[in-house]
Amino acid sequence: xxxxxxxxxxxxxxxxxxxxxxxxxxxxxxxxxxxxxxxxxxxxxxxxxxxxxxxxxxxxxxxxxxxxxxxxxxxxxxxxxxxxxxxxxxxxxxxxxxxxxxxxxxxxxxxxxxxxxxxxxxxxxxxxxxxxxxxxxxxxxxxxxxxxxxxxxxxxxxxxxxxxxxxxxxxxxxxxxxxxxxxxxxxxxxxxxxxxxxxxxxxxxxxxxxxxx
Amino acid sequence: xxxxxxxxxxxxxxxxxxxxxxxxxxxxxxxxxxxxxxxxxxxxxxxxxxxxxxxxxxxxxxxxxxxxxxxxxxxxxxxxxxxxxxxxxxxxxxxxxxxxxxxxxxxxxxxxxxxxxxxxxxxxxxxxxxxxxxxxxxxxxxxxxxxxxxxxxxxxxxxxxxxxxxxxxxxxxxxxxxxxxxxxxxxxxxxxxxxxxxxxxxxxxxxxxxxxx
Numbered sequence: 001x002x003x004x005x006x007x008x009x010x011x012x013x014x015x016x017x018x019x020x021x022x023x024x025x026x027x028x029x030x031x032x033x034x035x036x037x038x039x040x041x042x043x044x045x046x047x048x049x050x051x052x053x054x055x056x057x058x059x060x061x062x063x064x065x066x067x068x069x070x071x072x073x074x075x076x077x078x079x080x081x082x083x084x085x086x087x088x089x090x091x092x093x094x095x096x097x098x099x100x101x102x103x104x105x106x107x108x109x110x111x112x113x114x115x116x117x118x119x120x121x122x123x124x125x126x127x128x129x130x131x132x133x134x135x136x137x138x139x140x141x142x143x144x145x146x147x148x149x150x151x152x153x154x155x156x157x158x159x160x161x162x163x164x165x166x167x168x169x170x171x172x173x174x175x176x177x178x179x180x181x182x183x184x185x186x187x188x189x190x191x192x193x194x195x196x197x198x199x200x201x202x203x204x205x206x207x208x209x210x211x212x213x
Numbered sequence: 214x215x216x217x218x219x220x221x222x223x224x225x226x227x228x229x230x231x232x233x234x235x236x237x238x239x240x241x242x243x244x245x246x247x248x249x250x251x252x253x254x255x256x257x258x259x260x261x262x263x264x265x266x267x268x269x270x271x272x273x274x275x276x277x278x279x280x281x282x283x284x285x286x287x288x289x290x291x292x293x294x295x296x297x298x299x300x301x302x303x304x305x306x307x308x309x310x311x312x313x314x315x316x317x318x319x320x321x322x323x324x325x326x327x328x329x330x331x332x333x334x335x336x337x338x339x340x341x342x343x344x345x346x347x348x349x350x351x352x353x354x355x356x357x358x359x360x361x362x363x364x365x366x367x368x369x370x371x372x373x374x375x376x377x378x379x380x381x382x383x384x385x386x387x388x389x390x391x392x393x394x395x396x397x398x399x400x401x402x403x404x405x406x407x408x409x410x411x412x413x414x415x416x417x418x419x420x421x422x423x424x425x426x
Contacts, residue, residue: 051280054287058275061290062335067264071294072265077274078291081284090348 004137005185005192006178013136013200020204021144024211027162032153033129037065039157040095042210044102045111047088049121055136059122060130065184072176077133085162091157117202121195129195130186131181135174136199141165143172218405219348219391219399223407226349226413233417234357237424242374245366253308253372255423257315258299258324265331266350267293271341272335278397285389300377304370325420330415343378345395347406348387349412354378355387 008061010017025042028034034042079085092102107115121133132175145165152159178180185192222228238255257418269295274286290402292298301352320328324336334346358378365372377383 051283054280054283055275058271058273058283058286060271062271062275067267069302070264070267070271073271074290074294077287078294081287081291 004178004188005182006139008197009132009135009181009185010139010200013197016200016204017140017143020100020140020200021147022205023144023204023207025136025207026144026147026148029158030104030148030153032155032158034158036095037089037213038210040101041096041105041213042207043091044097044105045108045209047102048107049110049114049118050080052115055122056118056130056133058166059125060127061125062132063125063127063130067125069176069180072156072173074179076173085164087160091160094157100210108206108209108212110202110209113202114199115207117195117198126188126191128181128185128192130194131177131185133199134197135177135181136203138170138174138177140203143173159200217391217400218395219272219352220407222345222348222394222398222409223352223413226410228276229410229417230353230356231412233353233405233413233420234360236357236417236420238420239357239360243361244369245364247371250426251423252304253310253314254272254318254426255420256301256304256308257310258419258422261320261324262313262327263293263329265283265328268335269331269343269346270381272338273347274338276338276340277393278340282389282393285386289352289386298377300373304373305382307370319424321419321425323415323422326415327412327419330408339404340402341398341401341405342408344390344398345408347392347413348390349409349416351383351387351390353413353416356386359384372406 012042025034025038028038054077057073057077061070061077064070064073103121117133124130142165145162148166152162181192238247238251241251256400267290270286270290274283274290277283277286304310330346334342337343355378358375359380365375394405
């Protein structure tokens with residue numbers, strides 16, 4: 001049996017992938033010991049992707065080669081655009097992060113890089129390219145979140161950030177994304193490897209940046 | 214006060230627009246007297262746009278110039294991709310349209326034209342171009358549906374096709390689309406007028422085709 005294309009991509013993205021999944025931020029998150037200042041910096045930056053993330057999802061929806069995939073992206077886009085997920089707002093409140101602070105903090109370099117790679121992948125109008133960035137953004141998070149020991153930390157700011165990335169819906173979406181990239185990726189293997197590896201490196205530097213003042 | 218850009222586009226699309234809004238199909242729909250064979254042909258063809266419509270919506274989402282617009286498209290995409298709207302399936306059942314028939318009927322020329330113009334507008338990567346086709350597809354339907362006299366026909370196949378295109382949510386989405394095109398369209402007025410007028414002409418020929426065997 002041949003190896004899944006997404007496994008090959010992941011192996012090619014090492015050591016970034018494993019360094020990200022095993023990062024100090026993840027360890028402290030599991031222990032509920034991420035300092036508030038770090039968590040605040042991290043979430044302020046993470047929240048800034050939503051716009052570029054929607055651009056990337058829109059491009060994937062528009063370039064997907066099957067109707068079924070389009071419907072799947074469509075439902076996910078609806079969920080991401082909905083108002084039901086109030087985690088960020090509740091977390092910012094718990095961390096005393098004001099609207100002013102959120103607006104004033106400049107983008108870190110990894111944030112700028114992430115926004116750029118999402119738009120770059122969208123601009124290619126290549127479904128495999130868009131998938132490569134999406135797979136990293138979602139699968140890498142599932143990978144670390146699914147390793148969380150029980151019980152989860154008491155602080156919801158930590159616990160919910162884990163369960164948001166390790167639940168049946170999220171797992172199903174990652175399965176879908178990987179299956180799609182396994183199916184269409186090898187026709188553009190170099191493009192996929194390039195986007196995948198750069199995205200994995202950005203995930204690692206994104207965790208790093210939360211510890212840098 | 215200057216005229217709204219979308220009003221100028223609508224005027225430029227005459228007589229197609231008014232001929233579509235006042236078409237025999239609409240009059241018979243209001244009276245509940247569309248022959249079953251016509252309604253079946255019409256719905257079989259209409260149902261085939263969903264895939265191209267999602268491509269167009271994905272392109273609008275990806276090219277919109279504000280985060281707020283992106284969220285709005287995202288929620289609409291989620292609704293369109295959801296399974297909650299069972300109208301088509303119930304209507305096909307009521308009209309005894311089998312899966313086999315739905316698959317076997319060839320695309321009519323207006324259907325081919327609609328699929329093509331939706332993908333063409335998506336391919337331009339121009340937000341105003343995507344909006345121009347979307348505004349016709351949604352506003353023209355609101356325009357005729359909002360003229361329906363009360364009471365609506367008893368047959369749900371007719372009545373629901375009206376209320377699907379004249380309800381507060383749909384009206385709100387049409388308002389949003391028009392406001393967006395009013396805001397960004399004049400910078401690409403010629404492109405918008407071209408897409409808008411061709412789309413309006415296709416709406417008219419789409420109604421016509423339902424009466425052609």
